[in-house]
Amino acid sequence: MKLNDLKVDMDYFHMDGNLYQKLEATPLKNPKLVSYNKQACDLIGLDYSECETNEFLEFINGSKVLKNSKPFSMVYAGHQFGYFVPQLGDGRAINLGCVNKWHLQTKGSGATKYSRRGDGRAVLRSSIREYIMSEAMHSLGIPTTRALAIIDSDTFAHREWEKESCSIVLRMSPSWIRIGTFEFFANTSNAKENLTKLADYVIEESYSHLKDEEKKYEKMFYSLVDKTALMLAKWQVYGFMHGVMNTDNFSMAGVTIDYGPFAFMDYFDKNCICNHTDSEGRYSYNNQPYVARWNLMVLAHSLKEICDENKLLEYMQTFLPQHENIYLQDMNKRLGxxxxxxxxxxxxxxxxxxxxxxxxxxxxxxxxxxxxxxxxxxxxxxxxxxxxxxxxxxxxxxxxxxxxxxxxxxxxxxxxxxKKANPKYIIKNYMLQDAIELAHSGDYTLVNDLLDIAQNPFDEHKKFDKYSKPTPMKFANIKLSCSS
Structure with a gap:
């Protein structure tokens, strides 16, 4: 299908107009295509040849808007490192609408009214990391957002005392609604009405089998508990650390979203912390299942206007047993x-x-x-x-x-x-850093090579055999920043 023929659904505007902002992107200067993902193209029915056109570049950059698309950013709240922040939102992300049940979103498209004094930009290194890692996670069977394409530019931003080129990654998700979205709606003046609309929206996009069920909002919660137990078990089995498990980074569809200071474990350390901002280790590897449970309990409280909170908390008792059962089954497979x-x-x-x-x-x-x-x-x-x-x-x-x-x-x-459970390659941060350093010099070949490895981790890729070896000690278990 041609780019201009994609059918875009805008399905969020029945919400209160105070809960989102319609806006245009702020395009980057001299955009350059870094990579596009054929697997993601298949998900939305886009011809590969379209991704090599200037029109596609303009689409990612925001200077071209698809027919029927009305770009917007969402508001939400969230608990960040355990502390409630009443208003957050898409500070550098713009939603483009839904294509074939995949919600398209560009990250790094400029400031929104939710930017909180930020510049609305994403630098190349963080965009490369999310682009490749989301595909690596999918190939391991871990529920995740996907990524369609990434561009570089001659626009620059300052991060950690350095000037870096700005980038945009077009990412795709079955939903961009977060636990933090429900937290925000629960604190509006007409909370019950807004929560009902939001829950109906989530059911429509992620739990459509519940549409005509009695107690459908409770069942939506139960389904999310089940999905999150599975996702966290998969994280732990493969040694993945999210780094910032705030409630605003937790998906109502039960998929991994918002890749920031993440990492796959190098040398095993159950207390490993991959985010240098996390000084107390709240989001350490070992704590992740317990933080997920805490986040779900926050959601249960946010739903009390439309659900029986006690019923939700009672179901929460199944979370850790479900998680442990899936974890043990998959770890047995890793041991054959x-x-x-x-x-x-x-x-x-x-x-x-x-x-x-x-x-x-x-x-x-x-x-x-x-x-x-x-x-x-x-x-x-x-x-x-x-x-x-x-x-x-x-x-x-x-x-x-x-x-x-x-x-x-x-x-x-x-x-x-x-052989079905233990890939030859796991995408490590030092591998991504190799690709980032080359990309900063204008060479994007390793980005595309790592994409291939990420999507086919069980293959030999003999040219890159060094990446199947133990992480060099000087690069092992390093902590990253939220801007990385």
């Missing part, structure tokens, strides 16, 4: 084991492994890829030699052998399971 053969899903073995990985200073995901390629217990050196300290892993392998024997699990069977 059949959880159904073990009464406790090999909980003790998994807990022992995490302790061994931490004590041995072992690259988390590289360990699982090494385990996948292990052919014999006679020579464990191919895995153990990747650790800084060998003994903790040697001890763990003794426990692993016993479980394998108990389950009568062969190397062939385990490999078959693990």
């Amino acid at each position: 084991l059949d959880a159904s053969k073990s009464g406790n899903s090999n909980l003790d073995l998994i807990v022992e492994l995490l302790g061994a990985l931490e004590s041995s200073k072992m690259d988390y995901n590289v360990f699982f890829y090494g385990l996948t390629n292990l052919d014999s217990f006679e020579d464990l050196s191919s895995v153990i030699n990747l650790a800084v300290f060998r003994t903790p892993l040697e001890d763990w392998f003794e426990s692993y052998k016993k479980v394998c024997e108990k389950e009568k699990s062969s190397f062939e069977n385990r490999k078959e399971i693990m």
Whole structure:
């Protein structure tokens, strides 16, 4: 389909006009296409050839508006690091409408009335990181927003005492409604009416099977609890850290949104913090499931005008058990084991492994890829030699052998399971930094190469074999800023 033929639905304007701002983007100077994503094109039915036209560049930059599109930004509130902020909003994002049930949004398109003295811009490094990481997450089966394209420019902004080129990434989501959106609506003068409209809107776009159900708002909440339990389990299984799990960064569709100071774990550390602003470790790796539960409880309170809050809180008791069950099932797969053969899903073995990985200073995901390629217990050196300290892993392998024997699990069977769960490549921050540094010099080739790796992480990509090795120690578990 041609760009101009895309059918854009504008479905938010039945809300109170004080809850959004219609506006035009502020285009960047001399925009340059960095990359476009064919998989995302397929989701909205866009011909690939359209992405190589000046018209497409103008569309991303905001100087071209599609037929029927009326760009706007949304208001919301949120708890940021546990403290309530009554008004936030799309400070640098503009919504372009919905195409084939995907809501299009450009990030970095200029200031809105929700910018809170910000410049409304996104710099190239943060845009590259979100563009590639959202695709990497999808390829691992982690619910996430997607990204269609990214542009660079000759417009510059100051970040952390440096001048950096500004960029725009066009991202796509089944919904841009957040827990923080409900927090804002719950604090309006006609809260019940606004909450009802918002809940109906969320059900229409994300839970349409509930439209004609009794107690549909409670069931919307229950469904989000289930989806969030799954998402958080997937995060933990692959060592992903979001970095800023504020309620305004938490999706009502149960997908990962708003990539900022994120990271996939390098050397395993259960208390790892990837955001240098998070001095108390509120959003550390180990805390993420508990923060998600806290965020959902905030939502339950925000829905009290249209739901039985006690019923919502009662259902919340299922969150951690659901999360743990999914986590254990997937961790068993990463070990090549059949959880159904073990009464406790090999909980003790998994807990022992995490302790061994931490004590041995072992690259988390590289360990699982090494385990996948292990052919014999006679020579464990191919895995153990990747650790800084060998003994903790040697001890763990003794426990692993016993479980394998108990389950009568062969190397062939385990490999078959693990090859679907343990990719060769996990996108790490040092890899993204390599692409960012080249992009700053005008070379976007590694951005596109990493996109290919992110979308096909189980493939060999022999030219980039170095990225399948443990993260160099000097780059391991570094903390990033919210502007990165």
